[in-house]
Amino acid sequence: MENFPIVDMGKLNTEERPSTMELIKDACENWGFFELVNHGISLELMDTVERLTKEHYKKSMEQKFKEMVATKGLETAQSEINDSDWESTFFLRHLPVSNMSEIPDLDDHYRKAMKEFALELEKLAELLLDLLCENLGLEKGYLKKVFYGSKGPNFGTKVSNYPPCPKPELIKGLRAHTDAGGIILLFQDDKVSGLQLLKDGQWIDVPPMRHSIVINLGDQLEVITNGKYKSVMHRVIAQTDGNRMSLASFYNPGNDALISPAQALVKEDETSQVYPKFVFDDYMKLYVGLKFQAKEPRFEAMKAMESSINLDPIATV
Numbered sequence: 001m002e003n004f005p006i007v008d009m010g011k012l013n014t015e016e017r018p019s020t021m022e023l024i025k026d027a028c029e030n031w032g033f034f035e036l037v038n039h040g041i042s043l044e045l046m047d048t049v050e051r052l053t054k055e056h057y058k059k060s061m062e063q064k065f066k067e068m069v070a071t072k073g074l075e076t077a078q079s080e081i082n083d084s085d086w087e088s089t090f091f092l093r094h095l096p097v098s099n100m101s102e103i104p105d106l107d108d109h110y111r112k113a114m115k116e117f118a119l120e121l122e123k124l125a126e127l128l129l130d131l132l133c134e135n136l137g138l139e140k141g142y143l144k145k146v147f148y149g150s151k152g153p154n155f156g157t158k159v160s161n162y163p164p165c166p167k168p169e170l171i172k173g174l175r176a177h178t179d180a181g182g183i184i185l186l187f188q189d190d191k192v193s194g195l196q197l198l199k200d201g202q203w204i205d206v207p208p209m210r211h212s213i214v215i216n217l218g219d220q221l222e223v224i225t226n227g228k229y230k231s232v233m234h235r236v237i238a239q240t241d242g243n244r245m246s247l248a249s250f251y252n253p254g255n256d257a258l259i260s261p262a263q264a265l266v267k268e269d270e271t272s273q274v275y276p277k278f279v280f281d282d283y284m285k286l287y288v289g290l291k292f293q294a295k296e297p298r299f300e301a302m303k304a305m306e307s308s309i310n311l312d313p314i315a316t317v
Contacts, residue, residue: 004207005031010038012131025135028217032232033197033206036213041120043211046187049117052110053245057161060105061088065163074171081171086238088161094118095155096254114157118249121185121213122155125251128183128215136225138262146224146262147182149254149280154181160246162194165238173236173244178295179218180287181252186214192242198233206234219283219295220253223275226261231295255281276303 005027011020027034065088069075072084092114093099100111129143147153162173173194188195190210196203197216206214219231236246253259260277276299286298 004204005034006209006212007034007036008038009036009040021131021135024131028132028135028229031197031199032230033214033216033234035207035209036124036215037209037211039124039213041117041124041213045113045117045120046211048113049187049247050245052107052113053159053161053247054243056106056110057088057243057245061090061161062163064088065161075166077167077170079170082175084171085174085236086162086165086168086171087173087236088163089158091156091158092118093154093156094122095153096151117187117247118155118157121157121249122251124213125155125183125185125249129251132183132221132229136228136262136265138264142262143182143221143224146259147220147251147253147257149257151254151256153254153257154252155250157247157249160248162192162236162238162244162246164241164243166240168238168240171238173238175292176233176235177291178231178233179216179250180220180284180291181218181250182220183251184216184218185249185251186216187247187249188214189242189245192239192244194236194239194244195246196235196237203235218250218252219287219298220259220280222295223259223299224262224265226265226273226275228265253280255279255284259283275299276306278302278306 005023007020007023007027011017024034074081074084074086090103092103100106100115126144130140133140133142165171176198188208190208193205193208195206197206216234217229217231221229222231257280258277259280261273261275266273282305283298283302286301290298
């Protein structure tokens with residue numbers, strides 16, 4: 001089995017830049033995932049975020065999770081469960097408007113650390129989008145501009161914990177899906193594994209590495225690249241031991257952003273544009289009900305909608 005792609009971003013400023021860019025290109029084309037080291041985010045900040053996330057779970061989330069498990073009878077299940085996940089989550093929105101102050105039970109230290117971490121991740125996401133533009137032969141800033149819409153991108157963090165599970169063979173930590181949005185930046189537990197991606201019909205572990213950021217591509221990048229890059233099915237396997245922390249930050253298009261294949265990636269003949277044109281929010285409304293199903297019917301549904309509506313381009317800033 002090929003090695004999971006690990007990208008040392010420190011090499012982008014050395015003579016190894018071409019081979020590093022090639023590694024990113026190969027990962028985007030053949031994996032839909034890669035792992036970053038030397039990404040420029042303070043390791044001390046990452047340690048603080050991890051400690052405070054785990055403390056917050058113990059203090060504010062663990063009891064609620066146990067009550068949910070008891071209410072749904074998940075521990076006593078005798079057959080496979082396909083309509084629930086073994087996870088405890090909450091969502092922090094950063095852009096266009098933060099909801100951090102509205103989330104109960106977050107202490108000031110945690111709010112401050114998460115705000116600082118989100119700013120670092122936002123910068124990293126925008127840098128990565130420009131590296132993707134470079135590899136795709138698109139002008140610098142193209143993806144950021146497409147994502148912008150009229151009010152800027154949507155950016156938020158899903159904070160998850162996957163507690164020890166007595167019956168991991170019957171319930172997933174998180175069922176298999178592709179991500180709807182743009183580019184996803186994951187800070188995951190370095191001791192407890194569980195994240196897997198589907199490659200060539202095989203489920204492959206995404207290796208936990210201390211202080212790394214795992215990147216994966218969402219459905220929107222598959223559309224914009226006209227299928228050159230693909231979003232990939234992934235899942236979380238529940239574990240009998242250890243509580244796995246996961247902070248997945250989603251840098252997504254703005255609600256009114258108009259998404260379609262980049263003209264530069266569509267050959268002269270229009271029939272080579274196999275992906276639809278749509279407004280991001282319309283795709284999200286569809287995705288909510290179909291998250292755990294294949295992405296192709298979602299694209300087909302958007303194509304059908306496109307043929308019945310005349311979409312006017314949104315002015316970009």
